[in-house]
Amino acid sequence: EDQVTQSPEALRLQEGESSSLNCSYTVSGLRGLFWYRQDPGKGPEFLFTLYSAGEEKEKERLKATLTKKESFLHITAPKPEDSATYLCAVQPQTGANSKLTFGKGITLSVRP
Amino acid sequence: SQTIHQWPATLVQPVGSPLSLECTVEGTSNPNLYWYRQAAGRGLQLLFYSVGIGQISSEVPQNLSASRPQDRQFILSSKKLLLSDSGFYLCAGSPQAYGYTFGSGTRLTVV
Numbered sequence: 001e002d003q004v005t006q007s008p009e010a011l012r013l014q015e016g017e018s019s020s021l022n023c024s025y026t027v028s029g030l031r032g033l034f035w036y037r038q039d040p041g042k043g044p045e046f047l048f049t050l051y052s053a054g055e056e057k058e059k060e061r062l063k064a065t066l067t068k069k070e071s072f073l074h075i076t077a078p079k080p081e082d083s084a085t086y087l088c089a090v091q092p093q094t095g096a097n098s099k100l101t102f103g104k105g106i107t108l109s110v111r112p
Numbered sequence: 113s114q115t116i117h118q119w120p121a122t123l124v125q126p127v128g129s130p131l132s133l134e135c136t137v138e139g140t141s142n143p144n145l146y147w148y149r150q151a152a153g154r155g156l157q158l159l160f161y162s163v164g165i166g167q168i169s170s171e172v173p174q175n176l177s178a179s180r181p182q183d184r185q186f187i188l189s190s191k192k193l194l195l196s197d198s199g200f201y202l203c204a205g206s207p208q209a210y211g212y213t214f215g216s217g218t219r220l221t222v223v
Contacts, residue, residue: 046213049211089212091211099146
């Protein structure tokens, strides 16, 4: 059974204080690992897809990396507008209709 | 690109009343469609998914049902709502069964 564990559950940072969010996973052959951002009362918004170990992707202050067992979302010099819940999900290779398995999310609060 | 339209944004319904939430897809044909419920601290719970018209798979036995009458329409229903049906409901679509796009969600409160 595919599993995704995100840590910590919540993270409070001062504006400008860089940190990383962790996503550990087990999956029967990885088709893709996804990061989403979710604001309160809204649907998750797609951030990144990573396909293989060693891959990295960047968007503004966010950088996602992938190993064979985990992914990190690095946040450099965060701003209050980066406050949100960040979701990680994995999609297995097996099956034409393989479904994503989501973690419970990490709630990030950035204080000005 | 794919866009998921979902409404209403919020809904307050009495116990025992029926429910119908609609989700429509714009920008792709024959997507896989999903209904999720999200509860605080519990993450996203997959309720139903559909790979085509009339094809529905249920992940969790419950008081809800789903239907897909058209390629780009996915409906979540209940004949009689329970208090435990309260939550944040999300529709998602996956073109070519790869990656998801989410709708904006419906906050359902059963009173």
